Amino acid sequence: MKKFSVVVAGGGSTFTPGIVLMLLANQHRFPLRALKFYDNDGARQETIAEACKVILKEQAPDIEFSYTTDPKEAFTDIDFVMAHIRVGKYPMREQDEKIPLRHGVLGQETCGPGGIAYGMRSIGGVLELVDFMEKYSPNAWMLNYSNPAAIVAEATRRLRPKAKILNICDMPIGIESRMAQIAGLKDRKEMRVRYYGLNHFGWWTSIEDKNGNDLMPKIREHVAKFGYVPPSDEHGTEASWNDTFSKAKDVWALDPSTFPNTYLKYYLFPDYVVEHSNPEHTRANEVMEHREKHVFGSCNAIIQAGKSSAGELEIDEHASYIVDLAAAIAFNTQERMLLIVPNNGAINNFDPEAMVEIPCLVGKSGPEPLVVGNIPQFQKGLMSQQVAVEKLVVEAWEERSYVKLWQAITLSKTVPSASVAKAILDDLIVANKEYWPELK
Numbered sequence: 001m002k003k004f005s006v007v008v009a010g011g012g013s014t015f016t017p018g019i020v021l022m023l024l025a026n027q028h029r030f031p032l033r034a035l036k037f038y039d040n041d042g043a044r045q046e047t048i049a050e051a052c053k054v055i056l057k058e059q060a061p062d063i064e065f066s067y068t069t070d071p072k073e074a075f076t077d078i079d080f081v082m083a084h085i086r087v088g089k090y091p092m093r094e095q096d097e098k099i100p101l102r103h104g105v106l107g108q109e110t111c112g113p114g115g116i117a118y119g120m121r122s123i124g125g126v127l128e129l130v131d132f133m134e135k136y137s138p139n140a141w142m143l144n145y146s147n148p149a150a151i152v153a154e155a156t157r158r159l160r161p162k163a164k165i166l167n168i169c170d171m172p173i174g175i176e177s178r179m180a181q182i183a184g185l186k187d188r189k190e191m192r193v194r195y196y197g198l199n200h201f202g203w204w205t206s207i208e209d210k211n212g213n214d215l216m217p218k219i220r221e222h223v224a225k226f227g228y229v230p231p232s233d234e235h236g237t238e239a240s241w242n243d244t245f246s247k248a249k250d251v252w253a254l255d256p257s258t259f260p261n262t263y264l265k266y267y268l269f270p271d272y273v274v275e276h277s278n279p280e281h282t283r284a285n286e287v288m289e290h291r292e293k294h295v296f297g298s299c300n301a302i303i304q305a306g307k308s309s310a311g312e313l314e315i316d317e318h319a320s321y322i323v324d325l326a327a328a329i330a331f332n333t334q335e336r337m338l339l340i341v342p343n344n345g346a347i348n349n350f351d352p353e354a355m356v357e358i359p360c361l362v363g364k365s366g367p368e369p370l371v372v373g374n375i376p377q378f379q380k381g382l383m384s385q386q387v388a389v390e391k392l393v394v395e396a397w398e399e400r401s402y403v404k405l406w407q408a409i410t411l412s413k414t415v416p417s418a419s420v421a422k423a424i425l426d427d428l429i430v431a432n433k434e435y436w437p438e439l440k
């Protein structure tokens with residue numbers, strides 16, 4: 001079987017060790033000859049990389065491993081780029097979440113003004129990765145899950161239309177895992193789903209088992225009472241995430257014929273989110289206090305001891321969708337996956353140039369979207385407003401336009417008025433002066 005060369009862009013990510021463990025657990029279906037890390041923060045990456053070096057030496061010494069901050073070294077002779085960068089890292093995520101709250105508007109990583117600010121930072125970073133890939137390994141594919149995936153996907157559609165890049169998200173994977181548990185199945189892959197929307201803004205319309213039996217009624221009975229909180233939670237979900245999974249029951253009530261992506265809570269219940277937010281301590285603080293501390297603490301322990309058992313790194317099961325995708329391209333498996341792709345008529349009564357998150361069959365030439373057909377007025381109205389926000393952000397970045405970015409924030413369903421939008425925008429400009437293009 002052919003072996004592949006992969007570069008992880010954003011090697012210093014807290015998700016890198018879990019993804020490396022997942023890649024090692026999937027060598028039978030996606031074997032590696034080489035694995036490289038690339039990051040623009042060498043110190044952050046070195047800690048993650050030196051610990052992963054110990055793990056790789058123990059488990060797969062024949063995989064050639066290296067890490068670098070040099071794009072030419074990183075992107076030469078690779079088959080896949082797995083990209084998960086966070087431009088501005090957690091300190092800027094904290095600003096994305098706290099600045100809107102100062103103006104009575106929800107602060108979130110990928111939604112609302114926070115997501116717009118994050119998008120204005122991410123576009124340049126991801127386009128740079130695409131250009132490195134095309135310069136040094138023109139036949140490679142980029143599997144991008146750098147957020148905000150919706151804005152990044154629109155930017156790559158518009159500004160790198162020929163690039164071999166697939167934009168993906170693991171939120172549906174996580175929710176489907178919970179749905180499978182609720183339905184009494186062992187794994188989400190025992191389900192066959194139909195879904196449509198934008199990234200972090202979608203709905204399931206059909207869920208069947210492999211024999212075509214409708215699982216919606218059983219799942220619906222649970223979601224109506226408990227949202228996506230499963231009967232037993234072996235993973236020990238963090239409180240704020242548990243609240244999000246529980247709130248899905250209220251989001252579901254707005255269209256009981258479907259199941260919602262959890263992110264719709266931010267657009268349909270922004271008042272609830274603001275009431276339950278602490279402007280001094282947001283999700284970014286939780287992640288820095290938990291995931292970042294845990295991952296870097298484990299990596300340092302592994303480096304000190306020279307053995308992986310000294311740390312408590314866990315395989316990122318959800319990330320196996322990345323191998324599903326890479327294997328589908330490498331071996332033409334025709335895997336059925338939710339991907340963020342140009343609509344191009346798949347949703348018949350929606351903008352053909354919108355980037356939509358829908359089921360696709362994936363093979364060596366990339367994704368082949370399945371037809372969705374017409375969508376209802378409620379979802380169409382919500383999606384039209386949100387996709388206009390995402391498109392305006394990309395136009396604002398490309399044209400360096402203050403007014404278009406003001407329009408984008410004003411148009412967001414999470415923002416009450418143009419005056420509040422302007423106040424938030426002016427604060428975000430100051431906070432992002434190192435990262436955004438200068439607006440005129």
Ligand SMILES: NC(=O)c1ccc[n+]([C@@H]2O[C@H](COP(=O)([O-])OP(=O)(O)OC[C@H]3O[C@@H](n4cnc5c(N)ncnc54)[C@H](O)[C@@H]3O)[C@@H](O)[C@H]2O)c1
Binds near residue numbers: 013168
């Ligand atoms: N698509 C999804 O469903 C999904 C799921 C989980 C995480 N993510 C995304 O994965 C990314 C990583 O998340 P994290 O919490 O581990 O962040 P993190 O800050 O721990 O890691 C991000 C890394 O990217 C690096 N980086 C930033 N800008 C860069 C650039 N221009 N070039 C190269 N490297 C750069 C940083 O130095 C850092 O090491 C984020 O974008 C996050 O939103 C997406």
Ligand SMILES: O=P(O)(O)OC[C@H]1O[C@H](O[C@H]2[C@H](O)[C@@H](O)[C@@H](O)O[C@@H]2CO)[C@H](O)[C@@H](O)[C@@H]1O
Binds near residue numbers: 172
């Ligand atoms: O607040 P964070 O940084 O913990 O999570 C934000 C990300 O949340 C989603 O990814 C989840 C995923 O859905 C879940 O199953 C599990 O794997 O954890 C992931 C990260 O927590 C969302 O899809 C991402 O886009 C967000 O960045």
Ligand SMILES: [Mn+2]
Binds near residue numbers: 149168169170171200
């Ligand atoms: Mn996501």
